[in-house]
Amino acid sequence: DDQERQEVWTNIKDALFNDHIDQFRAEFLELHPYDQARIFEDLDKEIRMQIYTYLSPEEVADVMEHIDYDEIEPFFTEMEPTFAAQVFAEMSTDDAVDILNELDKDKVASFLTIMDDDAADEIKDLLHYEEKTAGSIMTTEFVVVKAGMTIKEAMVHLRTEAPDAETIYYTYVINEDKRLVGVISLRDLIISEEEWLISDVMNERVVSVSVGEDQEEVARMVRDYDFLALPVVDFQDHLLGIITVDDIMDVMEEEASDDYSKLAAVSDVDSPDDNAFA
Numbered sequence: 001d002d003q004e005r006q007e008v009w010t011n012i013k014d015a016l017f018n019d020h021i022d023q024f025r026a027e028f029l030e031l032h033p034y035d036q037a038r039i040f041e042d043l044d045k046e047i048r049m050q051i052y053t054y055l056s057p058e059e060v061a062d063v064m065e066h067i068d069y070d071e072i073e074p075f076f077t078e079m080e081p082t083f084a085a086q087v088f089a090e091m092s093t094d095d096a097v098d099i100l101n102e103l104d105k106d107k108v109a110s111f112l113t114i115m116d117d118d119a120a121d122e123i124k125d126l127l128h129y130e131e132k133t134a135g136s137i138m139t140t141e142f143v144v145v146k147a148g149m150t151i152k153e154a155m156v157h158l159r160t161e162a163p164d165a166e167t168i169y170y171t172y173v174i175n176e177d178k179r180l181v182g183v184i185s186l187r188d189l190i191i192s193e194e195e196w197l198i199s200d201v202m203n204e205r206v207v208s209v210s211v212g213e214d215q216e217e218v219a220r221m222v223r224d225y226d227f228l229a230l231p232v233v234d235f236q237d238h239l240l241g242i243i244t245v246d247d248i249m250d251v252m253e254e255e256a257s258d259d260y261s262k263l264a265a266v267s268d269v270d271s272p273d274d275n276a277f278a
């Protein structure tokens with residue numbers, strides 16, 4: 001409630017003012033990143049720069065994912081470039097790409113240069129997909145197993161992948177050619193016997209979308225099939241990414257406001273900015 005909020009606010013400001021890192025971290029990290037982002041928006045640049053030194057890139061990434069991307073430019077301008085690059089590397093790739101598309105081209109290039117190669121490569125690939133396609137909204141943090149693994153092996157693998165995966169609810173199954181051949185839900189995994197094979201329990205009729213598919217069509221499929229995520233494949237059925245239901249909610253909001261602008265024939269309602277790499 002309001003009073004509690006006020007108290008948290010006071011404690012956070014107090015910790016910042018007195019340079020009490022531990023107290024700040026204890027209070028701030030207790031909040032949901034959505035609420036952390038609201039605090040960030042209210043603070044002066046100098047204070048935010050102080051906060052960047054108190055938090056890890058991963059912690060700042062969580063906050064940035066909840067800032068309105070239209071207003072995010074100043075935050076990444078005020079950060080140390082190396083720190084900013086680390087923040088991008090810690091974000092889920094779909095969010096990193098959405099934000100990078102809002103920034104100045106040269107700045108994007110410099111972040112990608114600083115970033116370590118693996119992270120930069122994944123992001124570069126995603127930046128090339130055309131706006132409003134499945135490829136432009138997917139994320140590359142998904143969990144895959146091989147069809148020949150046992151349930152036990154798959155669970156061990158899932159446990160190591162879980163911290164960074166966008167969702168652990170579906171594990172996708174690929175064959176030797178890296179083609180998508182099945183899917184298995186966490187529920188299915190948990191209720192199976194450890195020595196069973198993935199190929200015995202997986203669902204082979206995988207519903208997927210191709211990478212160039214229009215995002216509106218993807219949204220319709222997620223709604224119709226009721227899945228929490230859909231896999232995205234290339235023309236040879238190689239798994240490239242997944243689209244989760246929370247991203248679909250953003251798409252529906254965007255499409256609704258696009259339709260509204262058209263309907264109202266308003267030209268200067270904020271239309272999505274041009275893709276920085278288009």
Ligand code: ATP
Nearest residue numbers: 170183184185187203205206207208227228230231
């Ligand atoms: P259920 O609703 O059957 O009890 P659940 O609640 O565990 O299962 P759901 O998210 O409802 O899981 O998914 C239902 C089933 O659909 C799961 O068995 C899952 O393996 C399968 N599934 C998930 N994604 C896909 C997909 N892209 N294509 C086909 N099947 C999928």
Ligand code: MG
Nearest residue numbers: 185187226227
């Ligand atoms: Mg279900």
